[in-house]
Amino acid sequence: MGELKLMKGNEVIAEAAIRCGCDGYFGYPITPQSEVMETLMARKPWETTGMVVLQAESEVASINMVYGGASCGKKVMTTSSSPGISLMQEGITYIAGAELPCLIMNCVRGGPGLGTIQPAQSDYFQACKGGGHGDYHLIVLAPSSVQEMNDFVNLGFELAFKYRNPAMILSDGAIGQMMEKVELADYKPRWTDEEIEKISGDWATTGKKANRKQHIITSLELDSEIMEKLNHKLQAKYKKMEEEEVRYEEIQCDDAEYIFVAYGSSARICQKSIQIAREKGIKVGLLRPITLYPFPTKPIQKLAEKVKGMLSVEMSAGQMVEDVRLAVNGKIPVEHFGRLGGIIPSPIEVVEALEQKIIGGK
Amino acid sequence: MADLEKIMKEENIVYKKTKVLTDNVMHYCPGCSHGVVHKLIAEVIEELGIQDKTIGISPVGCSVFAYNYIDIDWQEAAHGRAPANATATKRLMPDKFVFSYQGDGDLASIGAAETLHACNRGENITMIFINNAMYGMTGGQMAPTTLVGMKTSTTPYGRNIDLNGYPMKMTEIVASLPGTCYVTRQSVHDAASVKRCKKAIKKGFENQAKKIGTSFIEITSTCNSGWKMPPVEANKWMEKHMFAYYPQGDLKDAERDNPDDYIKYIK
Numbered sequence: 001m002g003e004l005k006l007m008k009g010n011e012v013i014a015e016a017a018i019r020c021g022c023d024g025y026f027g028y029p030i031t032p033q034s035e036v037m038e039t040l041m042a043r044k045p046w047e048t049t050g051m052v053v054l055q056a057e058s059e060v061a062s063i064n065m066v067y068g069g070a071s072c073g074k075k076v077m078t079t080s081s082s083p084g085i086s087l088m089q090e091g092i093t094y095i096a097g098a099e100l101p102c103l104i105m106n107c108v109r110g111g112p113g114l115g116t117i118q119p120a121q122s123d124y125f126q127a128c129k130g131g132g133h134g135d136y137h138l139i140v141l142a143p144s145s146v147q148e149m150n151d152f153v154n155l156g157f158e159l160a161f162k163y164r165n166p167a168m169i170l171s172d173g174a175i176g177q178m179m180e181k182v183e184l185a186d187y188k189p190r191w192t193d194e195e196i197e198k199i200s201g202d203w204a205t206t207g208k209k210a211n212r213k214q215h216i217i218t219s220l221e222l223d224s225e226i227m228e229k230l231n232h233k234l235q236a237k238y239k240k241m242e243e244e245e246v247r248y249e250e251i252q253c254d255d256a257e258y259i260f261v262a263y264g265s266s267a268r269i270c271q272k273s274i275q276i277a278r279e280k281g282i283k284v285g286l287l288r289p290i291t292l293y294p295f296p297t298k299p300i301q302k303l304a305e306k307v308k309g310m311l312s313v314e315m316s317a318g319q320m321v322e323d324v325r326l327a328v329n330g331k332i333p334v335e336h337f338g339r340l341g342g343i344i345p346s347p348i349e350v351v352e353a354l355e356q357k358i359i360g361g362k
Numbered sequence: 363m364a365d366l367e368k369i370m371k372e373e374n375i376v377y378k379k380t381k382v383l384t385d386n387v388m389h390y391c392p393g394c395s396h397g398v399v400h401k402l403i404a405e406v407i408e409e410l411g412i413q414d415k416t417i418g419i420s421p422v423g424c425s426v427f428a429y430n431y432i433d434i435d436w437q438e439a440a441h442g443r444a445p446a447n448a449t450a451t452k453r454l455m456p457d458k459f460v461f462s463y464q465g466d467g468d469l470a471s472i473g474a475a476e477t478l479h480a481c482n483r484g485e486n487i488t489m490i491f492i493n494n495a496m497y498g499m500t501g502g503q504m505a506p507t508t509l510v511g512m513k514t515s516t517t518p519y520g521r522n523i524d525l526n527g528y529p530m531k532m533t534e535i536v537a538s539l540p541g542t543c544y545v546t547r548q549s550v551h552d553a554a555s556v557k558r559c560k561k562a563i564k565k566g567f568e569n570q571a572k573k574i575g576t577s578f579i580e581i582t583s584t585c586n587s588g589w590k591m592p593p594v595e596a597n598k599w600m601e602k603h604m605f606a607y608y609p610q611g612d613l614k615d616a617e618r619d620n621p622d623d624y625i626k627y628i629k
């Protein structure tokens with residue numbers, strides 16, 4: 001059993017970063033996630049593990065510092081919240097195009113624009129469908145507890161390096177701010193130069209040794225024939241992720257006649273909604289995507305063969321519901337329920353929506 | 363032939379291409395300053411024996427392909443963001459030599475914030491700033507450094523202060539920042555200036571080993587295609603007009619400000 005602590009989701013991100021041997025964090029303050037950098041600065045990991053922590057002049061600079069650090073084969077990360085993540089999109093598409101591993105945490109708040117500082121899930125499209133320009137995907141992990149905030153730092157880096165692809169933890173203001181019991185991971189040392197050489201030695205910009213060719217980190221290719229090939233290579237990588245990296249959780253789906261599809265905070269609410277609905281005799285279960293990209297399309301397809309309807313519960317105007325509908329492909333009714341602008345729906349509201357939109361809507 | 367072989371001996375060599383420069387044919391226009399500056403950087407890297415320890419950060423602009431010509435590891439940054447890449451690279455690998463190479467649009471316009479903050483933090487990097495008063499790659503549009511009255515494709519009647527603001531002296535701004543140690547303005551339009559410029563670049567790299575702050579080297583340059591002038595005429599035009607507004611020479615040669623001098627304000 002690892003060390004047990006009562007911690008905020010955002011603080012845990014910082015703690016997990018230090019413990020997993022992260023080399024560098026580059027960030028810019030924004031509510032509701034400033035605790036990440038504050039915790040790191042208070043912990044001073046540069047004196048213990050040697051981790052670099054830097055407050056950049058903007059989110060634009062933070063993500064490009066991540067681009068620089070990732071180019072060197074280092075484990076680097078940044079965190080921000082919605083408006084800041086919008087500013088990072090340029091850097092993120094460069095990182096995806098140059099096929100570099102890194103970790104980004106978005107503690108989502110309501111938008112559009114400056115919006116609100118309250119929790120929301122309205123950045124699903126941005127996280128899962130690209131966000132920046134060009135055909136690319138991030139690996140998107142959706143924690144629904146403080147424990148998962150901890151676990152996904154390690155998992156995020158693992159997947160990022162496995163696929164040489166940026167990974168994003170798509171959290172929200174509720175998960176980031178709430179305190180829960182968390183079992184912390186043991187300390188892993190940062191990679192040595194020799195280990196980096198082994199892991200990323202055929203591409204990282206660590207200085208050109210006499211016995212090898214230059215390493216050039218770039219996303220530029222003016223020859224369209226070659227650029228098309230590079231794009232196909234990226235697409236093959238995404239396909240592999242879709243085949244091998246889908247993660248999800250099913251709760252009370254075995255006897256379910258209806259399914260909630262929900263991630264993050266909404267999934268927590270739906271667990272209570274299941275209880276309320278079942279007390280009323282409505283057999284409902286929950287499919288909780290853990291990876292939003294790759295999306296659990298097949299498990300949803302399978303459930304669609306045996307249930308009567310699905311309700312996608314999101315704190316958005318209906319974004320993930322599009323992927324649920326694509327998976328279900330018209331077999332059963334799929335509707336969306338969500339509150340907007342930073343409002344967290346109540347469990348009863350969710351049950352009522354199920355009754356009105358799916359059960360009554362038959 | 364026999365005569366030639368007699369002459370072709372190591373001791374008779376007066377000039378040769380450094381091995382740090384690749385054999386790739388440069389894509390730059392004839393007369394463009396980029397090629398000369400590339401050569402100088404490559405020679406400095408060879409002379410300091412740091413080819414295996416140097417990481418270059420190339421910009422978006424005509425020199426986006428700098429990595430094709432200097433045989434070291436490179437990162438091709440997003441437009442204007444080279445100082446951010448360089449900051450992280452240097453901080454994560456403090457014993458390496460890290461330099462950014464940027465044009466005026468990249469460094470002084472879209473990347474002004476990254477430039478100023480990297481210099482203000484006193485990052486131990488070398489920044490090479492090619493100022494040819496023009497966006498070369500996109501076809502000769504106005505840059506922040508374009509002189510007043512200068513015709514570009516976006517100032518067809520000449521740069522006008524009311525419309526376009528003043529030509530920006532980025533190097534003077536950077537020199538005023540406490541994080542910089544060495545700030546200079548050089549050029550490569552004749553043999554003497556090439557020699558001086560090489561010395562400046564070398565100093566910029568040597569400063570990294572001393573860890574005394576940011577070295578910033580502007581190289582006032584020509585863009586023959588953008589200026590629509592043949593090489594010799596462009597050089598003359600630069601000497602007459604550019605040097606008048608962008609005076610040549612060192613602006614600062616010291617160490618970054620002593621951090622101890624700054625604590626007194628809250629004591």
Ligand code: SF4
Pocket residue numbers: 389390391393394395396424494498499584585586587588
């Ligand atoms: S357009 Fe100007 S800066 Fe670009 S290569 Fe040609 S002369 Fe050089």
